[in-house]
Amino acid sequence: MIGYVTIGTDDLERARAYYDALLGEIGAKRVMQFADEDGGFTMYGTSMAAPAIVVTRPYDKQPKDCGNGNMVALAMNSADKVDAFHAKAIELGGTDEGAPGFRGDPKFGYYFGYVRDPDGHKLAVFNIAPQG
Numbered sequence: 001m002i003g004y005v006t007i008g009t010d011d012l013e014r015a016r017a018y019y020d021a022l023l024g025e026i027g028a029k030r031v032m033q034f035a036d037e038d039g040g041f042t043m044y045g046t047s048m049a050a051p052a053i054v055v056t057r058p059y060d061k062q063p064k065d066c067g068n069g070n071m072v073a074l075a076m077n078s079a080d081k082v083d084a085f086h087a088k089a090i091e092l093g094g095t096d097e098g099a100p101g102f103r104g105d106p107k108f109g110y111y112f113g114y115v116r117d118p119d120g121h122k123l124a125v126f127n128i129a130p131q132g
Contacts, residue, residue, distance in 0.1 A: 004043065004053065006041075007054065007121050008057065009064055010119070012039040012041075012057055014118060022089055029046075031046075038057045042054065064119060066122070073125075074123065074126070076126065079129070081127065082111055082112070092118075096114075097114035100112070100113030106131055108128075108131075109128050109130040
């Protein structure tokens with residue numbers, strides 16, 4: 001149902017460098033890029049037919065705003081990948097918003113980690129694998 005999520009930035013080149021490295025860790029790449037006088041946008045995904053993340057300067061040319069309660073959640077196929085993605089996000093300049101681990105009873109398998117990118121946008125990375 002979701003086609004893409006847009007993330008605003010005031011520093012498009014910094015955002016591109018961050019997401020090139022971070023999303024490259026999970027097989028995503030730049031699938032579309034457009035340049036204009038404001039820098040344009042870059043779309044990341046695994047293909048043009050899959051959901052994507054777009055980084056861009058805000059259309060109204062006002063400073064970016066992360067929004068309160070906004071978050072992009074990225075599914076991983078193992079808890080180890082959640083750990084690795086979370087660590088890479090911090091290594092690249094993101095900040096920890098919740099270390100990877102089970103949320104709630106581990107038997108339900110809700111394994112999540114949370115970070116904020118250098119612009120302050122919140123990302124969740126998760127794996128759900130019931131334990132029994």
